[in-house]
Amino acid sequence: MRSLLTTFAFLLPFRSLKIRLLNRLGHDIHPTAFVGICLVRNVARFELAEGAQIGHFNVFDGLDEIRLGRGSRILLLNYFMAGYTVGPGEERGEYYKRLQMGDNAHIVTLHVLDCSGGLVIADDCWITGVRSTVLTHAFDPQDGAIIVEPITLEKGSLVATSCTMLPGSVLGEGALLAAGSTAWTRQELAAGSLHGGVPARRLSPLKIAERVYDLRRYTG
Template sequence: MIRSRRFRSLSALIAMFLPGPLRRWVHTKLLGYRLHPTARIGHALIDVDSLEMGEGAVIGHLVLLRGCTEVRLGDWAIIQMLVWINSVRAEKGYFRDVERRPALIMGHKALITMLHFIDACDLVELEDFASLAGFGSLVQTHAVDLKTLKQDCAPVRISESSLVASRSTLLPGAIVPSCSIVAAGSVVNGKLVGHQLFGGVPAKGLRETDLSWGYFNRPREGKPGAW
């Protein structure tokens, strides 16, 4: 496995343009990524320290995934095409005296659809069956502390069986509770509470979700299907 940061980045770039079997060989043999035999990576630039993909997990075409110390996709987790996931590497010293974990963790059948931007300078977690759906959403884990004029970080979590709709913004420290929906165009700037439909700027509870809906009761076994 390649240790040099420069040669790892070069290998990741070359792999993006290779046919499937050669691309997989570079990812597993040269970069040391741990891929289940059924996991698939498209023509994507994957330049991270550690990548683990479970059964049926997919990273689609034209995904940029760089700078994370750890990326983990559970069984049947999917990142669709044209998603940009970027982080500042831990050794860069950009966030001095800030404890952070630059990582992306996706649970069982978690989903990130197309055309999203994810700042993973701190942990971004999608629990089992969680979805960053639609398109054009921003997940942001770092921002300037205006009191100290220093960069600060906080993790973001989309909890189990929740959905964040198109063009939403999740700010540092955002937590979407389980079995909840964030309406399109909303801004989540902290910890939300309850099984609710949230919406607005900032997002607030609008009404309780119906836990009998099919989205909240998808089967754990088998392929994910439409979701």
């Protein structure tokens, strides 16, 4: 029943009523947060800090926890799922079926993000552009098993448009994954660098200007 009521609450157009109802259902939504009209199915808990925003027309399916830090934002038309459930006796990692976003982290538009193994996005990170795919579970052809591992974006890192990140990959602090690139399974991409290609490789040192992180430059 709680799951169905959460689904209903997210479809309401009235922001203040929606937040009050979600908090009564056991979620933790700050009064200054914004929660748009979204399709939510079987999500156990939302935590939205001061000024956090979830825009309209996102889909959230099957996650245990969604946590947005202060000022973090999910814009429009993204699909979040936890598409794989570990079997009896299989280990559940710390971030299993969790989306965790730090302060002032952003996910823009039209991305597909599998959070089965966990997606951990640190402060001031961006998943920009459109059509990037984040896969935290994938088939391992060597032994026929399923790899379920979290993907991590360290502080101030950026993912450009149409990228792919595979299970266990890490984008280092202040690094940029260039448009159309793929971070391979368990690949660690060095901090302060531009990475590109399939699989991604380090192309050059990189220092991202502070103004790049200012959302107002892009949304007005």
